[in-house]
Amino acid sequence: xxxxxxxxxxxxxxxxxxxxxxxxxxxxxxxxxxxxxxxxxxxxxxxxxxxxxxxxxxxxxxxxxxxxxxxxxxxxxxxxxxxxxxxxxxxxxxxxxxxxxxxxxxxxxxxxxxxxxxxxxxxxxxxxxxxxxxxxxxxxxxxxxxxxxxxxxxxxxxxxxxxxxxxxxxxxxxxxxxxxxxxxxxxxxxxxxxxxxxxxxxxxxxxxxxxxxxxxxxxxxxxxxxxxxxxxxxxxxxxxxxxxxxxxxxxxxxxxxxxxxxxxxxxxxxxxxxxxxxxxxxxxxxxxxxxxxxxxxxxxxxxxxxxxxxxxxxxxxxxxxxx
Amino acid sequence: xxxxxxxxxxxxxxxxxxxxxxxxxxxxxxxxxxxxxxxxxxxxxxxxxxxxxxxxxxxxxxxxxxxxxxxxxxxxxxxxxxxxxxxxxxxxxxxxxxxxxxxxxxxxxxxxxxxxxxxxxxxxxxxxxxxxxxxxxxxxxxxxxxxxxxxxxxxxxxxxxxxxxxxxxxxxxxxxxxxxxxxxxxxxxxxxxxxxxxxxxxxxxxxxxxxxxxxxxxxxxxxxxxxxxxxxxxxxxxxxxxxxxxxxxxxxxxxxxxxxxxxxxxxxxxxxxxxxxxxxxxxxxxxxxxxxxxxxxxxxxxxxxxxxxxxxxxxxxxxxxxxxxxxxxxxxxxxxxxxxxxxxxxxxxxxxxxxxxxxxxxxxxxxxxxxxxxxxxxxxxxxxxxxxxxxxxxxxxxxxxxxxxxxxxxxxxxxxxxxxx
Numbered sequence: 001x002x003x004x005x006x007x008x009x010x011x012x013x014x015x016x017x018x019x020x021x022x023x024x025x026x027x028x029x030x031x032x033x034x035x036x037x038x039x040x041x042x043x044x045x046x047x048x049x050x051x052x053x054x055x056x057x058x059x060x061x062x063x064x065x066x067x068x069x070x071x072x073x074x075x076x077x078x079x080x081x082x083x084x085x086x087x088x089x090x091x092x093x094x095x096x097x098x099x100x101x102x103x104x105x106x107x108x109x110x111x112x113x114x115x116x117x118x119x120x121x122x123x124x125x126x127x128x129x130x131x132x133x134x135x136x137x138x139x140x141x142x143x144x145x146x147x148x149x150x151x152x153x154x155x156x157x158x159x160x161x162x163x164x165x166x167x168x169x170x171x172x173x174x175x176x177x178x179x180x181x182x183x184x185x186x187x188x189x190x191x192x193x194x195x196x197x198x199x200x201x202x203x204x205x206x207x208x209x210x211x212x213x214x215x216x217x218x219x220x221x222x223x224x225x226x227x228x229x230x231x232x233x234x235x236x237x238x239x240x241x242x243x244x245x246x247x248x249x250x251x252x253x254x255x256x257x258x259x260x261x262x263x264x265x266x267x268x269x270x271x272x273x274x275x276x277x278x279x280x281x282x283x284x285x286x287x288x289x290x291x292x293x294x295x296x297x298x299x300x301x302x303x304x305x306x307x308x309x310x311x312x313x314x315x316x317x318x319x320x321x322x323x
Numbered sequence: 324x325x326x327x328x329x330x331x332x333x334x335x336x337x338x339x340x341x342x343x344x345x346x347x348x349x350x351x352x353x354x355x356x357x358x359x360x361x362x363x364x365x366x367x368x369x370x371x372x373x374x375x376x377x378x379x380x381x382x383x384x385x386x387x388x389x390x391x392x393x394x395x396x397x398x399x400x401x402x403x404x405x406x407x408x409x410x411x412x413x414x415x416x417x418x419x420x421x422x423x424x425x426x427x428x429x430x431x432x433x434x435x436x437x438x439x440x441x442x443x444x445x446x447x448x449x450x451x452x453x454x455x456x457x458x459x460x461x462x463x464x465x466x467x468x469x470x471x472x473x474x475x476x477x478x479x480x481x482x483x484x485x486x487x488x489x490x491x492x493x494x495x496x497x498x499x500x501x502x503x504x505x506x507x508x509x510x511x512x513x514x515x516x517x518x519x520x521x522x523x524x525x526x527x528x529x530x531x532x533x534x535x536x537x538x539x540x541x542x543x544x545x546x547x548x549x550x551x552x553x554x555x556x557x558x559x560x561x562x563x564x565x566x567x568x569x570x571x572x573x574x575x576x577x578x579x580x581x582x583x584x585x586x587x588x589x590x591x592x593x594x595x596x597x598x599x600x601x602x603x604x605x606x607x608x609x610x611x612x613x614x615x616x617x618x619x620x621x622x623x624x625x626x627x628x629x630x631x632x633x634x635x636x637x638x639x640x641x642x643x644x645x646x647x648x649x650x651x652x653x654x655x656x657x658x659x660x661x662x663x664x665x666x667x668x669x670x671x672x673x674x675x676x677x678x679x680x681x682x683x684x685x686x687x688x689x690x691x692x693x694x695x696x697x698x699x700x701x702x703x704x705x706x707x708x709x710x711x712x713x714x715x716x717x718x719x720x721x722x723x724x725x726x727x728x729x730x731x732x733x734x735x736x737x738x739x740x741x742x743x744x
Contacts, residue, residue: 254463284461285482286483286488
């Protein structure tokens with residue numbers, strides 16, 4: 001067990017896959033010579049060579065399309081789209097091909113493709129490069145959507161993504177690459193659809209994923225000093241979603257708040273709120289609330305950007321309003 | 324932290340209360356849960372406790388003042404808190420504004436409507452909503468109250484915007500554990516009668532308990548008893564049934580339903596429904612008949628019985644009994660009754676004195692028909708007598724009127740041809 005970064009945790013799984021499965025290759029913009037925009041693949045080109053680590057043109061649709069073709073032909077590709085913002089250029093390949101081919105071929109063709117991308121905001125990258133669009137992909141049947149919150153999650157969930165025979169949208173958070181955490185040295189897999197109870201408490205359930213787990217846990221720590229005990233759920237995957245864990249916690253605490261960087265309107269938090277009221281209505285002691293990003297294009301100015309993102313103080317205030 | 328003390332709602336129909344006595348003086352420290360005032364409602368005197376601790380800073384309603392539910396009557400705050408917004412309204416109660424809660428904005432600041440000079444403030448829209456029976460209750464609180472037989476209208480919510488939340492139910496439950504029935508284990512093997520212990524009240528038992536208690540509490544009953552000579556009625560019935568098919572046979576009860584419907588037409592004062600404020604004269608005679616079920620009873624109405632023949636009533640009653648036991652009654656049959664008959668004659672009961680079904684005005688309790696010696700023209704003869712008891716609401720009618728009504732029922736049953744004329 002060692003304390004390593006989120007970035008290093010991802011590297012460990014990628015290296016393990018390249019070393020142990022001949023079918024695995026990596027493909028993406030600047031992942032080779034440059035080592036990746038977030039340095040996740042640094043040194044891999046030298047270590048594994050051009051056949052396994054391919055730099056591509058700036059043409060996201062082509063990159064994903066080639067990955068789909070390779071996966072259909074029996075390889076296990078991982079394509080990196082740098083950030084979720086650029087995935088919009090490949091969304092036709094992702095939604096119309098990757099997610100549909102198993103169905104359209106009557107189960108004859110699998111697409112075992114891992115598509116990695118960085119999402120989230122907080123690094124002053126401006127409105128066009130600060131999206132949290134995970135709910136767009138979670139909307140589509142046929143896709144799995146993975147949102148690791150910790151180095152431990154990153155290593156184990158990426159392993160499961162490679163093991164899966166279907167397309168997996170693997171969304172890392174830009175603000176988490178340097179986060180450190182305890183990670184076992186050996187390889188391991190974290191099953192999809194199993195949320196982690198990051199904190200235990202009886203008063204309110206805070207439902208979070210990816211970057212928002214950090215804010216939720218921070219708020220929970222401070223609220224504990226006020227005598228309010230929060231159950232913090234780290235969802236780990238949005239598709240499949242661990243509905244049972246959500247309902248179990250809500251039935252215990254009778255209250256829930258969803259925390260997400262994404263916009264509130266039409267977002268994933270609304271989906272969770274709907275599931276809770278459909279299945280645990282008689283267990284609710286108050287409305288299910290959302291602590292979401294502000295309903296604006298992400299501001300560039302640092303102070304405004306922070307104000308547009310859910311902060312610990314926002315979560316604490318919402319908790320106090322319903323406890 | 325500023326805490327407004329408001330006129331609480333004790334019961335769904337309470338709209339205002341009177342300050343009887345303040346137990347605290349301005350400036351005194353007060354602890355959460357401490358009694359700070361006595362108030363008088365329509366039904367009882369009640370003590371109000373502080374929901375927050377602090378200093379009892381300001382009295383906003385003097386003793387004797389009548390304050391609408393939800394009106395602010397006092398302010399508890401920390402010594403340093405600025406309560407100047409309340410000072411202006413000294414001795415005049417301030418209506419509590421219905422502050423909509425914005426989930427993502429900062430906590431709602433204390434804002435008050437402009438104080439009025441009148442002693443009675445404008446009614447609080449929230450309280451009005453509650454008075455209409457729309458209590459703010461969280462789903463889990465509603466479920467737990469239902470399971471534990473707790474009347475939500477008796478509770479004061481401690482949640483946001485006065486919502487009754489789970490902890491309010493749990494507090495109530497712990498203060499009355501001895502009295503509160505607990506849910507029976509669903510997988511219990513031995514019948515309750517052998518096992519002993521506490522049992523949950525079924526929904527039907529709860530409804531009966533609530534309605535009967537309401538009736539006895541709010542409707543002052545008076546009772547009139549009389550013997551009805553049913554000899555002619557029995558002969559009439561035997562003659563009629565000899566020619567009728569089985570599904571049209573007339574029972575004694577059918578004749579009583581018809582007699583009551585006709586008597587109600589002649590004495591409409593007994594065909595009145597009452598709420599706390601007004602009486603409503605009903606124009607149709609919807610006569611309910613009490614039907615025993617496995618776990619209680621139900622009293623659906625023969626609708627518009629005053630306009631129906633005895634044969635129609637006989638057929639409808641059979642249908643009504645069958646559907647009541649099968650749980651297939653229509654809403655109107657359950658809710659639209661204007662008068663009731665309860666009959667335990669089949670069990671050999673001599674006299675049955677019923678409890679009025681709210682919001683009706685009267686009920687007729689019917690005993691068994693038995694052959695008894697009776698004096699007729701100076702001779703002792705054997706006649707088929709039946710004791711009936713009228714229970715009637717003294718708010719709506721008086722005994723003399725009841726006597727005339729009951730005499731009309733007796734007259735119709737003793738001359739049964741009148742039932743078919």
